[in-house]
Amino acid sequence: MRSDVQPQWDQNSRQFTTPIPLRFRVICAITIFLAIPSLVFARATVSIQPLEVESPAVGKEFSVDVVITNGENVAAYQVTVEFNPNTLALVDTKNADYLPAGIFVVPPIITDNNVTLAATSLADASNGDGILATITFAVVDVNPSTIKFTAVLLSDPEANQLGVITTNGQITGPADINEFPVAVIDVTPKKVFTDQTVTLNAAGSRDDSEIKTYVWRFGDGSSTERKETVEHVYKQPGTYTVTLTVTDDGVPPLKDEAIFVITVTDKGLSVHQQGKQITSWGQLKIRK
Template sequence: MTRLKVARYTLAILLLAPLVSMSQTAVLVDPSVVESPAVGADLEVGIKISQGSNVAGYQFTLEFDNTALEYITIVNANFLPAGAFAIPPKVNGGKVTLAATSLAGGTSGDGTLAKATFKILKKSDSALKLSGVKLSDPDANAITSKSINGKVAAELASVITKRPFGGQSLKLSAQVTKAGSPVTALKAVSQDAGIAKAGTFIEYQVKFSNLSALKVGGVYVHTSDGQVIGPSDPAKGMRLQADEDGGWIHSRLSLTPVEGKQIAAITVGTKVDSAPAGLFSMFIDNIQMTDGNKTLQPIWLSSANAGDTVAAEPYGDLVGVESLDVGVSDDVKIAVEPKNKVVTIWGKIKSVK
């Protein structure tokens, strides 16, 4: 039997095989968001795998806008073992399908399954969508996976670094039940946010009520292998910005410590080893994934998301609090009294429990 026939046979079995549960395995377009180069220039994207386990074959279809992108080529990359080979890709309008297999066992971990190259026909926003994704092990058993799509942006917006007073934002509040105990109270604002890159950040604006006993919190990033990064230092007070900013503090969280890992979730709230008893009350807005200058991916912006339904369920278990309330609230300016006391009158909250 020729190598091509073996490959086709293996991939045919893959379509019929029973599923093996690998819930964390993801196949994704990388980068998740890329700014379009000039018309006529080439654009290369990767089809990556995260948390793969004993993968010996794959198949997927990459869908694209063929009025904005002209397909040039797609090739098998280096995730499968040496000697792996691909069936010639099938192109049909704005879709290209690629399948590859290895006869030398499987590979585990993270890596690149394939690389696709397009020519830019026009600068416009367009989706890069994965469909029909199938993975197999060396015995042709199918491996379950999830797919994460990508996007080509005509132009990336500048990072929002200042949050003027007014409008609406997210508010989170909880009651810490016991002093000195650990607290975890988080809500997801994004899941499956792509692969973390060195030199990229999560940036946002945050402020705490002066009535909040706990002033550690903000945005946390969770990777698919269980690592969590987030703010660790208490806010240094409401006067880090001028009064006209309404007390908002700009924060930046580097993704370099989790470079190359799949971002399973981006959450807001607090996670500390020890907290004082009492109220936790935090406002947050303009959550963005950035390269330090431009917004690669908006996560939660009041200008775009204030009318969206806020997920009621916490992300993971609540620890040290009875409940976590989250909702969209009107902003209220912080006033400074002559005795330098910060007085805050918080807006009415539309709470979701």
């Protein structure tokens, strides 16, 4: 077979040399490139789990785990976890059972804003997934913060350092809480007579977001109204219970109900007789 590669005279060494064929160089480069991913993917991952925690109330405690996945021939670990002392206080640490039985656990090293945990197996190594340690915090202030690694070391039984990828945890603020709306009724005029227009106003009602619906019931068998401000006429004297139900736009929606008692006087009575009528009005609250 004829070769495309010809010897060349090297002026420096004063001898003929044979250059490496291009095809051979390409094959070597591809072989090296394909070998690299096996080293990368063999790395273990050490992470804070759960990755995201909604902060409990001040004074409450919660725990996170230091979790290892894809571990291979792991005989010892050392992790340093940093936290924000303005939002969290360290309560306790506990070594878990990832490493084989008979391990030596190093007492934790604690500062104001981090803790270092370490343990080593005196016998075998471990493989696969598991929990290295558990850390318990108490909430000092409800604010977003990060629980992160500043150092993570894994080693095999011969004390060779193993490759590792780390994933930090996140403490989030509390989820938005939908507060109950507050229904408020205002009536004009205060003394009500038959065949008189009464204005009922819910403008004083409030919510942490927005009131989506208003429903008025007038207590006299008439149809309901669904506006913020309505007008109504009572044809007969007597005492009527007006009910306002407001619903907010939250998920799920929340309701509040207010009751207003109106006494309607017969306008045909004399002034003296009207004075003897009991004019009673006021608002009661019912939370649904």
